[in-house]
Amino acid sequence: MICYGAEVANGEKHLVLVTGGGGGLGRALAGAFAGAGYGLVISGRNQKTLQTTAEEISRQGGEIRYFLCDVTRKNEVESLAREIGRELGTVQVLINNAGIARAAGFLEMPDSLWEEILKTNLTGAYNCCKVFLAGMMQSGWGRIINIASTTAKVGYPYVTAYTASKHGVLGLTRSLALETARRGVTVNAICPGYLNDEMTRDNARRMAERTGKKVEDILALFAASAPQNRLIEPEEVASLALLLAGEKSAGITGQGINIDGGAVMV
Ligand SMILES: NC(=O)c1ccc[n+]([C@@H]2O[C@H](COP(=O)([O-])OP(=O)(O)OC[C@H]3O[C@@H](n4cnc5c(N)ncnc54)[C@H](OP(=O)(O)O)[C@@H]3O)[C@@H](O)[C@H]2O)c1
Secondary structure: OOOOOOOEEOOEEOEEEEEOOOOHHHHHHHHHHHHOOOEEEEEEOOHHHHHHHHHHHHHOOOOEEEEEOOOOOHHHHHHHHHHHHHHOOOEEEEEEOOOOOOOOOOOOOOHHHHHHHHHHHHHHHHHHHHHHHHHHHHHOOEEEEEEOOHHHOOOOOOOHHHHHHHHHHHHHHHHHHHHHOOOOEEEEEEEEOOEOOHHHHHHHHHHHHHHOOOHHHHHHHHHHOOOOOOOEOHHHHHHHHHHHHOHHHOOOOOOEEEEOOOOOOO
């Protein structure tokens, strides 16, 4: 039987860090890992959403701590690692989930938007890999799960910065998987299609303002872009992340796994 629950190393539960843990997908990831018995840390910039998520999970009996950390600032990621190390131990499962998405036509896009998206989605994941990988290598066991997107595999119009950042995340995933392949660490990316969450509703609202269409019609268009004609639930992504974190997934590395209702088949 394959068990996707918390793996045990030296009698202790593996410790998971979910960046952007107060957001839509972050909450689902945190809930799934807490439910499976992992020790859990979530991080982000917004204390209120982190606290709400932590309270929800504690009420359900999960063990969780939250810390403020902007992933674009390497010094904050380093002090996050020091605090976690001091209070909880080594992060053995890193989920790089923090991310931002904003659409703009290429010529109209301010340079600052390009920089912010690349810095958050790509350099943010890089910063966390750089800081947390050493502990995994030392213990000879680790899982890095990068939340990418179907935009890591194919291009879409009006999201050049987001698409470039997520292609970059997949490149980071593949190269790092090769460097860690003999050290007990796996590095994979999950590539979701449109999720049924607030980020998608925000994007639909912005597109509705630009085009004069109704938000519901735009959400229906997003759903129809997948052969299954639906949005993906964050819990579906969380369940794939649990699978990748498990002991029995040691042979899966360097992959970008789509979870998108069949929208992208590369
Ligand atoms: N929604 C979708 O359709 C979809 C599809 C494919 C992939 N994804 C990816 O899934 C991930 C989660 O997105 P979501 O849908 O859950 O959106 P969301 O609700 O907006 O969550 C994004 C999270 O990222 C955090 N974040 C943003 N900038 C950060 C920074 N500089 N430092 C630390 N944390 C930061 C935010 O937390 P704070 O505000 O607390 O900083 C927030 O919790 C993202 O990587 C996104 O690209 C989403």
